[in-house]
Amino acid sequence: MSCTGLHIGAVKIDPPLVLGPMAGYTTLAFRLLCHNAGAGLVVSEMISAKALQYGSAKTPPLMETCPQERPVALQIFGGEPESMADAARLCIEKGANVVDINMGCTVPKVRRSQSGVGLMCDTDRAVAVAAAVVQAIAAPVMVKFRAGMVVGDYSYLELGRRLQDVGVAALTLHARTASAYFRGHADWTHVARLVETVDIPVIGNGDVTTGQDALRRLRETGCAGIMIARGALGRPWVFHEAREALAGRTDAWEPTGPERLAVALWQAQMLALQFGDISAARQMRSQMSYYVRGLPEAGRLRQRFQGVRSVGELADVVWEYLERTSCSMEEPTVGGVTDPDGAR
Numbered sequence: 614m615s616c617t618g619l620h621i622g623a624v625k626i627d628p629p630l631v632l633g634p635m636a637g638y639t640t641l642a643f644r645l646l647c648h649n650a651g652a653g654l655v656v657s658e659m660i661s662a663k664a665l666q667y668g669s670a671k672t673p674p675l676m677e678t679c680p681q682e683r684p685v686a687l688q689i690f691g692g693e694p695e696s697m698a699d700a701a702r703l704c705i706e707k708g709a710n711v712v713d714i715n716m717g718c719t720v721p722k723v724r725r726s727q728s729g730v731g732l733m734c735d736t737d738r739a740v741a742v743a744a745a746v747v748q749a750i751a752a753p754v755m756v757k758f759r760a761g762m763v764v765g766d767y768s769y770l771e772l773g774r775r776l777q778d779v780g781v782a783a784l785t786l787h788a789r790t791a792s793a794y795f796r797g798h799a800d801w802t803h804v805a806r807l808v809e810t811v812d813i814p815v816i817g818n819g820d821v822t823t824g825q826d827a828l829r830r831l832r833e834t835g836c837a838g839i840m841i842a843r844g845a846l847g848r849p850w851v852f853h854e855a856r857e858a859l860a861g862r863t864d865a866w867e868p869t870g871p872e873r874l875a876v877a878l879w880q881a882q883m884l885a886l887q888f889g890d891i892s893a894a895r896q897m898r899s900q901m902s903y904y905v906r907g908l909p910e911a912g913r914l915r916q917r918f919q920g921v922r923s924v925g926e927l928a929d930v931v932w933e934y935l936e937r938t939s940c941s942m943e944e945p946t947v948g949g950v951t952d953p954d955g956a957r
Contacts (some may be wrong), residue, residue: 619653619707619783619814619837620670620709620814620839621654621753621755621782621814621817622711622752622753622782622897623753624654624684624711624752624753624837625684626653626654626684626708626745627653628651628653628854628855628856628859628860628861629653629831629837629838629839629859630651630652630653630654630827630838630839630840630841630855630856631652631653631655631656631785631816631838631839631840631841632647632648632652632654632655632656632841632842632845632852633643633656633757633818633840633841633842633843633845634656634657634658634659634688634713634715634757634842635656635842635843635846636659636753637658637896637899638658638743638846638885638899638900639655639656639657639658640658640675640680640887640888640896641679641682641883641887642880642883642884642887643655643849643880643900644656644682644685645681645682645741645883646849646876646879647845647849647852648681648682648685649681649856650849650850650851650852650853650855651711651843651852651855651856652841652852653683653798654684654686654711654715654838655682655684655685655686656685656686656687656688657676657678657686657688658675658688658689658798659673659688659689659690659718659729660687660688660689660690660700661689661690661691661700662689662691662696662697662700663691663692663698663726663891664695665696665700665703666696666699666700666957674887676703676704676716676804677707677887678707678709679708680708680820682773683708683710683790683926684710684711685708685709685710685711685901686709686710686711686712686755687703687704687707687709687711687712687713688714688715688872688906689704689712689713689714689715690714690715690718690723690728690756690793691726691731691742691783692726692727692728692732692738692742694741694744694745694746695741695745696748697713697714697742697746697749698745698746701746701749701754701899702749702750703749705751705752706778707751710752711752711753711754711755711782712746712750712753712754713750713754713755713756713757713785713798713926714742714743714746714754714755714756714757714781715728715729715757716730716732716733716739716756716757716758716759717729717730717733717757717758717759717787717872718730718791719792719794720786720793720908721760723745728760728789730759730762730879731759732761733759733761733762733772733791735777736768736771736772738777739772739775739776739869739901740772740775740776741782741802743756743776743780744779744780747780747781748777748780749856751783753783754780754781754782754812755781755782755784755785756776756783756784756788756892757781757785757786757818757840758772758773758784758785758786758798758870758946759786759787759788759789759790759791759801759915760786760787760789760790760803761790761791762790762791762792763791763792764790764792767806769786769803769807770806770807770810771899773786773807773810773811773813775910777811777812777813777900781813782813782814783813783814783815783816784811784814784815784816785815785816785817785818786803786804786807786811786815786816786817786818786838786942787799787802787818787819788801788802788803788817788819788820791821798820799818799819799820799869801819801830801833801834803830804817804830804834804836805833805834805835805836806853808834808835808837809837814836814837814838815834815836815837815838816837816838816839817830817831817834817838817839817840818838818839818840818841818842820844821839821840821841821844821855822841822844822848823844823847823851823854823855824851824854824855824856824859824956825856825858825913826855826856826858827839827840827845827858827859827896828855828858828892840854841855846900846903847873847877847903847905847906848903849876849877850867850868853866854866854867860904863919870908870909871935872905872939873904873905874905874907874931874934874935876902876904877897877901877904877931878924878927878928878931880897880900880923880925881893881894881897881927881928882924884897884933885924885926890923890924890925891922891923893906893924894921894922894923894924894926894927897918897921897924897927897957898918898919899920901905901914901915901918901927902915902918904920909938910934910938914930914934917921917930917934918930
C-alpha cells in the first residue's frame with residue numbers, strides 16, 4: 614500500500630487526500646484553503662444537471678474554478694443520461710480535471726428525482742448515467758456512492774463492478790448506508806470489501822477528522838485515497854495534518870485561536886470577491902460556528918456571527934473578540950495565499 618499518491622485516470626492525486634463535496638461549503642474559497650493545506654484533489658459542491666439545462670442563474674457560479682486549486686473535480690447530480698452528459702461537458706469547459714457523479718446524496722427531493730442515492734435503487738439507470746458521462750468527455754470520471762441502502766445490503770459491490778465496466782476511473786465510498794444518513798459511525802469494512810471487488814482506485818470516506826484517522830484507514834482497508842469532508846469544516850489544516858501523517862511525520866501543526874480566525878477572514882474575503890459582500894457574510898455565518906469550536910466564549914461568538922450582514926461586520930466581531938481576550942492577529946499560513954486578489 615502506497616501513501617504517496619493515486620491516479621484517477623491520467624490525473625495524479627498526490628497526496629492521496631481529497632476534499633469531499635459539501636453543499637454550501639466547498640466553494641472556490643474553501644477549496645483553495647484545503648488545497649494549499651495539503652489536499653491532493655478538491656471537489657466542488659454538487660451541481661444540478663437539470664438546473665444547468667434550464668438555465669438557472671444560481672448554478673454557474675458554483676462551477677467557477679481557478680488554476681491555483683488544480684487538480685479540481687466538479688460534482689454533478691441528475692438522473693437523465695443526456696443532461697448529465699451535457700453537464701459534464703460544461704464542467705470540462707469550466708476547468709475541471711475530473712468529473713464526479715453524485716450517487717450518494719440522501720436529501721429527499723434529490724432522491725425522489727432519481728438522483729443522488731436514488732440512482733442506487735435503479736442500477737440500470739445509474740450505469741446508463743455513468744456511461745453517458747464517460748462517453749461525453751475525455752477527462753476521467755469518478756462516482757461517489759454509499760455502502761448500500763440499509764444494513765446488510767451489499768448491492769454497492771455489484772454497482773461498483775458495473776461502473777468500472779463502463780469506464781468509471783475511480784469510486785468514492787461513503788462508509789454509511791443511505792438509511793443512516795450521517796448518524797452513527799462509518800463502517801470501513803465496506804471500503805475494504807469494495808477494494809477487493811474492483812480494480813480501479815477506491816477512495817474511502819466517513820468520520821476522518823485527524824491525520825492519524827487517515828493513515829489508519831489507508832492501512833486497514835488498502836484503499837487508494839482518503840476523502841475528508843465534514844472533518845475539514847473550520848479545520849482546513851486537517852489536510853496538512855493528514856499529509857504529515859502519511860509521510861511518517863507526527864509534528865502536526867495546530868493553529869492558535871487568532872490564526873484560526875485569520876484563516877476564516879481570508880475565506881470570507883475570497884467569498885466576497887466571488888459572490889459579493891452580503892452573500893459572503895451569509896455563507897460565513899455557518900462556517901464561523903466551526904472555526905470557533907473550542908475557543909473561549911465560543912457560544913457568544915456564534916451568536917454574534919449569526920447577526921452579521923457584511924464581511925466588514927464579521928471582521929469587527931473578530932477584532933473586538935481579539936482585543937477583549939488580549940490576542941493578536943497573525944497572517945494566515947495554512948492557505949498559502951494572504952492576498953485574496955492574487956488568488957483569482
